[in-house]
Amino acid sequence: xxxxxxxxxxxxxxxxxxxxxxxxxxxxIKNDKDRKPKGFFFWRNRYILxxxxxxxxxxxxxxxxxxxxxxxxxxxxxxxxxxxxxxxKLPNEPAATLQQPISTQGKNESSSTNEATSTHTPSTQSxxxxxxxxxxxxxxxxxxxxxxxxxxxxxxxxxxxxxxSLTKNKQGSLFTSVNAPGVKSNLVNSSEQEQxxxxxxxxxxxxxxxxxxxxxxxxxxxxxxxxxxxxxxxxDFYLEAYVSPDYNIRTISxxxxxxxxxxxxxxxxxxxxxxxxxxxxxxxxxxxTLLKAGVNYTQINERLRxxxxxxxxxxxxxxxxxxxxxxxxxxxxRDTMYYEQTGTRYRTTYNRFRFxxxxxxxxxxxxxxxxxxxxxxxxxxxxxxxxxxxxxLDTSYRPLSISTKSGNNVNNWRNNIGLxxxxxxxxxxxxxDRIHLFGEPYVRYNFxxxxxxxxxxxxxxxxxxxxxxxxxxxxxxGQRYKR
Amino acid sequence: MKGAxxxxxxxxxxxxxxxxxxxxxxxxxxxxxxxxxxNEQQLIQGCIRNDEQCQRLLFxxxxxxxxxxxxxxxxxxxxxxxxxxxxxxxxxxxxHQFKFEGSFEGWIRRxxxxxxxxxxxxxxIRFDEIKPETSQGGSIEPSAYTHLGESDLMRLISQxxxxxxxxxxxxxxxxxxxxxxxxxxNIKDSxxxxxxxxxxxxxxxxxxxxxxxxxx
Numbered sequence: 001x002x003x004x005x006x007x008x009x010x011x012x013x014x015x016x017x018x019x020x021x022x023x024x025x026x027x028x029i030k031n032d033k034d035r036k037p038k039g040f041f042f043w044r045n046r047y048i049l050x051x052x053x054x055x056x057x058x059x060x061x062x063x064x065x066x067x068x069x070x071x072x073x074x075x076x077x078x079x080x081x082x083x084x085x086x087x088x089k090l091p092n093e094p095a096a097t098l099q100q101p102i103s104t105q106g107k108n109e110s111s112s113t114n115e116a117t118s119t120h121t122p123s124t125q126s127x128x129x130x131x132x133x134x135x136x137x138x139x140x141x142x143x144x145x146x147x148x149x150x151x152x153x154x155x156x157x158x159x160x161x162x163x164x165s166l167t168k169n170k171q172g173s174l175f176t177s178v179n180a181p182g183v184k185s186n187l188v189n190s191s192e193q194e195q196x197x198x199x200x201x202x203x204x205x206x207x208x209x210x211x212x213x214x215x216x217x218x219x220x221x222x223x224x225x226x227x228x229x230x231x232x233x234x235x236d237f238y239l240e241a242y243v244s245p246d247y248n249i250r251t252i253s254x255x256x257x258x259x260x261x262x263x264x265x266x267x268x269x270x271x272x273x274x275x276x277x278x279x280x281x282x283x284x285x286x287x288x289t290l291l292k293a294g295v296n297y298t299q300i301n302e303r304l305r306x307x308x309x310x311x312x313x314x315x316x317x318x319x320x321x322x323x324x325x326x327x328x329x330x331x332x333x334r335d336t337m338y339y340e341q342t343g344t345r346y347r348t349t350y351n352r353f354r355f356x357x358x359x360x361x362x363x364x365x366x367x368x369x370x371x372x373x374x375x376x377x378x379x380x381x382x383x384x385x386x387x388x389x390x391x392x393l394d395t396s397y398r399p400l401s402i403s404t405k406s407g408n409n410v411n412n413w414r415n416n417i418g419l420x421x422x423x424x425x426x427x428x429x430x431x432x433d434r435i436h437l438f439g440e441p442y443v444r445y446n447f448x449x450x451x452x453x454x455x456x457x458x459x460x461x462x463x464x465x466x467x468x469x470x471x472x473x474x475x476x477x478g479q480r481y482k483r
Numbered sequence: 484m485k486g487a488x489x490x491x492x493x494x495x496x497x498x499x500x501x502x503x504x505x506x507x508x509x510x511x512x513x514x515x516x517x518x519x520x521x522n523e524q525q526l527i528q529g530c531i532r533n534d535e536q537c538q539r540l541l542f543x544x545x546x547x548x549x550x551x552x553x554x555x556x557x558x559x560x561x562x563x564x565x566x567x568x569x570x571x572x573x574x575x576x577x578x579h580q581f582k583f584e585g586s587f588e589g590w591i592r593r594x595x596x597x598x599x600x601x602x603x604x605x606x607x608i609r610f611d612e613i614k615p616e617t618s619q620g621g622s623i624e625p626s627a628y629t630h631l632g633e634s635d636l637m638r639l640i641s642q643x644x645x646x647x648x649x650x651x652x653x654x655x656x657x658x659x660x661x662x663x664x665x666x667x668x669n670i671k672d673s674x675x676x677x678x679x680x681x682x683x684x685x686x687x688x689x690x691x692x693x694x695x696x697x698x699x
Contacts, residue, residue: 003683007655010636010686014656017633019554021546026539028568033538033575317638319693321630 048384059281062237063474236480238282240292242440242469246274248300249462254395265393269351272301276465280359292361292377300353300461304391306399311345314338349399351390353450353461358382359422373428381420381444388413388450395457412455420446424467431470433477440467523587531579538575545588546571549595555640555652556599566602570595596657600667603649631690639689647682650675 248271252262280294316338323331359381367373394400402413424442431437442465449460473480526544529537549570553563573594581590640648649668653659654675659667661675668675 006683006687010655011658013631013633013636014551014555014640016548017551017637018547019550019637021543022550022564022567023543025546025564025568025571026542029542029571029575030535030538032568033572315642317635317693319630319635320632 234284234287234481235475236282236284236290237474238471239279239474240282240294240438240469240471241279242277242438242467244276244440244442244465244467246276246298246300246463246465247271248274248464251458251460251462253458254456261393261395261397264397268304268306268393270303270305272303272350274298274300274463274465276463276467278359280361282363282471288365290363290365290375292359292363292379294359296355296357296359296381298355298357298463300463302351302353302390304347304349304351304393304399306347306393308345308347311343313341313343315341347399349391351388351392351402353386353388355386355417356384357420358384361422361424363426367428369428370430372430375426375428376424377426377440377442378421378423381422381446383417383420383446386415386417386450412452414448414450414452417446417450418448420444428471434473436471436473438467438469438471440469441465442467524583527578527581527583527587530575541574542571545591548588549591551637552592552595553599554637555656556596556603556649558641562602566595566599569602570598573598592657596653600649603645604668630694635693639686639693642689643682643685646678647685650678651682651686654679 250271252265254261276296276298278294278296280292280296282290282292284290316336319335319337321333321335323333325331359379361377361379363375363377365373365375389403391399391401422442422444424440426438426440428436428438444463446460449458451457451459526537526541530541546567550563550567553566553570554560557563557566570591574591577594581587640651643651650664653664653667654661661672661679664670664675665672
């Protein structure tokens with residue numbers, strides 16, 4: 001018989017072979033089918049989801065509130081940019097800003113000035129300042145006065161209002177006058193303009209200089225501030241993300257059981273690579289002290305290997321032969337035989353102990369932040385959930401499932417190992433203004449074992465590792481000190 | 484028996500191939516002909532509506548064949564039943580995705596095979612592979628197979644080392660090509676081919692041995 005025939009013989013025999021419906025499986029399916037499919041842990045636990053939501057909302061609010069000024073500056077800059085674009089699109093429009101040549105020789109200056117004023121008036125009205133624009137036309141010159149009064153801003157030296165006048169004579173020269181309490185001048189050349197600007201607290205090259213444009217008056221953004229008694233206060237807010245290769249030291253005690261059991265456990269269960277990963281938010285409390293909180297995931301891996309020598313396997317073979325002696329006379333012959341195999345049986349199971357925790361860590365920093373700085377960290381670690389799978393030897397040296405999924409052992413292993421302590425030393429290296437790299441050798445100890453109180457076997461872990469990660473500062477470099 | 488105290492079967496089952504048979508077996512009498520007839524499509528729609536009776540009918544119809552598939556991949560009956568359970572739960576959950584194109588049995592079978600493969604890949608407990616004895620050479624007479632029943636073949640296949648077994652089942656019985664098997668199991672085509680050849684030789688040797696025993 002060829003291979004092809006052999007294959008087709010097997011296929012024809014087995015493709016539609018019916019082993020009979022096991023109805024006891026239906027009972028299991030009935031219970032299982034309406035159960036919700038398992039998803040990621042966080043999506044199943046609504047309390048953790050709620051906490052995560054609150055956490056994210058808090059961070060977002062904090063960032064937004066702290067960056068309010070930056071957002072306002074950005075908005076002003078954007079408006080100015082738009083205005084500039086508009087101006088570029090109108091080549092006949094006179095250069096009305098002080099940064100451009102002040103003297104123009106275009107024709108029909110009066111109408112151009114009025115056009116510019118009317119173009120930008122809506123944007124002026126939209127500003128929170130009280131702004132009034134008046135146009136006065138005479139035969140000799142055109143005068144455009146823009147009066148700005150900002151009720152919300154105090155300028156240097158108590159100046160609360162600026163009156164800006166642009167006047168054109170017949171020759172096309174533009175006269176500018178800035179009127180403020182104590183400041184009043186009519187300026188022609190740029191040096192005088194600079195002088196006026198310097199009196200008002202601005203310089204020509206200063207980015208924060210208000211754009212003195214007709215109909216578009218913006219106020220300076222750098223508010224004058226008074227120094228506090230204690231000087232500037234640090235306000236940093238970081239996000240740290242890390243991974244860590246771990247090494248754990250396991251402790252097992254088994255009550256009155258002989259040491260042989262512990263020895264057997266240690267021989268059969270070998271440590272394999274473990275790891276931790278997590279993210280945390282860091283907020284400074286003082287100049288050198290910080291508070292860190294986040295979420296940490298730790299996985300401890302072990303391998304259980306059981307060797308059973310002289311293991312025996314018994315196989316039953318039932319052979320039914322059909323003998324057709326004559327049509328209608330069929331004889332069924334049933335033979336039953338057993339055969340036994342002896343050999344060494346290896347059983348390997350990979351155990352996983354997983355923990356999700358919330359560490360709350362206090363940190364003290366020292367060193368030069370610009371080059372390399374250090375921190376000493378310590379604090380409690382609160383376990384949220386622990387789950388395990390795999391097998392361990394029980395006291396009768398048989399493999400026993402530790403899976404938290406199986407109902408039998410759920411009482412023997414904790415789903416929450418409670419409180420632990422964390423201590424570490426961090427080394428930071430600056431990469432740029434916002435990002436630091438860090439390495440953090442740490443040690444963590446949980447006060448409770450992973451086994452339940454009523455289980456006479458106590459198994460606990462001391463975890464050590466080296467967290468490697470990055471730290472990102474949400475606060476831009478210019479705003480890290482607050483008076 | 485007509486007119487006796489009866490418990491009438493509520494459904495008549497139509498297999499779709501011209502065969503109709505009663506699914507819930509009556510205790511005393513044959514069911515009346517006016518009882519509801521369900522074809523495959525109605526059965527599926529009933530399952531989608533989460534009608535437990537339809538789901539049970541579906542299970543009764545396909546579970547036997549699918550258990551055979553599971554047994555071919557599993558180490559023992561318990562594992563096969565676990566695979567069967569998981570597969571049927573998947574079938575019920577994803578039945579709304581069935582587009583009524585092609586064979587429904589084929590669709591279920593694919594789910595069962597995928598679930599079985601997932602089980603095989605997930606399995607952490609391994610036994611030493613039994614080294615197949617060297618080929619005895621020569622072809623086997625067709626008469627050697629005549630006495631072989633399905634259960635014998637199932638038993639012989641279950642004795643195959645795991646790698647051989649999976650490739651043999653996928654290629655010979657499910658009809659997957661070596662390229663598809665290579666992709667499914669993340670192995671090379673050549674590995675799949677060699678595993679199949681070894682599996683075939685192993686089975687043929689075992690059949691010969693069995694034949695000799697029977698002859699004795």
